[in-house]
Amino acid sequence: MSYVSRANPAKLELHHHLEGAAPPAFIRGLAKEKHMDISGIFDAQGAYKYVDFWDFLKVYEAATSTLQSPEDYARLTRAVLEESAKSGVIYCETFLSPDFCGGRDVGAWREYLLAMREAAEAAERDMGITLRGIVTAIRHFGPDKARQTAVCAAETVGDFIVGFGLAGDETSGAPADFKWSFDCAREAGLHLTAHAGEWGGPESVRAVLADLGVSRVGHGVRAIEDLALVDQLAEQGVVLEVCPGSNVALGVYPSLRKHPIGELYRRGVKVTISTDDPPFFHTTMQAEYAGLHAAFDWDDGVFAEITQTALDAAFCDADTKTKLRKRLETAHD
Template sequence: MEFQNTPKVELHLHIEGAMPSEFARRLADEKNISLEGVFDESGGYAYRDFWHFLEVYEAATQVLTGPEEFARLTKAVLEQSAEQGVIYTEAFISPDFCGGGDVGAWKEYLAAITQAASEAERDHGIKSRGIATPIRHFGPEKAKAAALCAAETVGDFITGLGIGGDEKAGKLADFAWSFDCAREAGLQLTAHAGEWGGPESVRDALTLNVERIGHGVRAIEDPALVKELVARQVTLEVCPGSNVFLGVYPRLEDHPITRLMDAGVNCTVSTDDPPFFHTTMTKEYQDLARVFRFDEQVFSELNRAAAKAAFCDEDTRADILKQLS
């Protein structure tokens, strides 16, 4: 099956990580910025492993020097998603990359991003929301600044707080202040865990009372933890292609998504950083159909689960569900 025209909901997409390599090269040329070592011979992003990926990721963001560049990026990413049948997406956006954690600068970046998102909805029919995202390996103090940025701009577009970066840098409990701040401001919460940190990192994330977990797949190694995820109705933002490309699992056949679903865990499907991992939402669906025999009914259930877990208002959720029916 082709799946490109299947309506899709994506909950785990990094706005900077979704930057097409040709977009990054074009901006680098415009601004005379050297991106030596960022690309391979074919023009794609080049890195050795997850930790080198983080370095290359941050190096590529050098071309995003101001609100205008983020507006251009937002339009490019959302147009690309719409071409893959995505009708609603949530993008992780880091205040660290948008003004260095300064609230005033963040508001300028956010105004440009929000305008671009509005234009993408008008032109391509794709709805979107933003999840402000501290970078874990930047440390708890910088995370506090990012959380304050999020708390100051909670509204129609910024609806959540997450945390990304190196799962092995400290404990998520170290970031409790930031998550408490966001919760009190009315933001919904997610956290990257259970990718490289193992099931213990998922337990760590649950101490923050998050509603969703980015990845979370290593929870399968702890049956009691799987039962806890089911009992607490925590939704996993599963990114199968990313997990295989980075070597969390050697093959898609080894990925635990079906075992998690069979155990009753709420799962969704996303691309994470699509150009870095040579994937699209359509490719994710095609690969899951090929390996696990997922059909339109299974994808419909996954998308409805994603819509119900989305960090959006109820009118938007009802509209998404109507498009999925």
């Protein structure tokens, strides 16, 4: 069976920002309700508008400013999961930032978390998509705020909050600056990931592995510039959360055909496929699959292998993985 003959295979997504997945119409609606003027972040067609990665961060934070209460985040969670389910996503790990949810106050964070979790549980019942959260420090907010974020993560670790990560501007500070936060999260039993190798070169990937001890790397694609590092990733089984459409939209690579995911996969690196901030990059998980099929002629066998990699690398508990494995087996029969 060829890839194109299966309309919408079941998918797992490991690199996904909840606020960054907010449909533009949803954010415009919130802004109208709150009498906020953020019209400057949209183009004439109503899509998000930015000129480069750093402008993207500003637009992202402007859009997020409309999310001001646990109820707003519950509505967001529902809207985002509806979109993901349309692409056949049955499991998603999303980055959640206490910076945006209660200002890193543990009590307030718990209220936001409860609202998101209840919305996620309803979506799982209604749409068959399972959500788990990775508490994420924002790198350009600095290591002191990251410590507060790590405490929020440690205080709420469980079957819903399963990981801790680092996102934001890779040029801000060094991974070692966040070692305390990652040690705190690790001691609490959280799995670890960090963005690297998107805007930083191979050295940034080496740094998050050596200084933060992560098992997964967000993006990580510029490791291809150092083949010794590529061999290390393959030998150690480090999983890359690759977001091809995001990388092309932001200009890291000129096209999917020029994207290194094909070469990384060929060299034995464990790669997965994600959308990052899908409406910002005009993508979906289904579009990512179609694009990679066209660029590299990947078929059902390759996508099934990558899905299995994502399942093995997922931060959820064993019972959840067992349920997901059964769903995948049923879907592939």
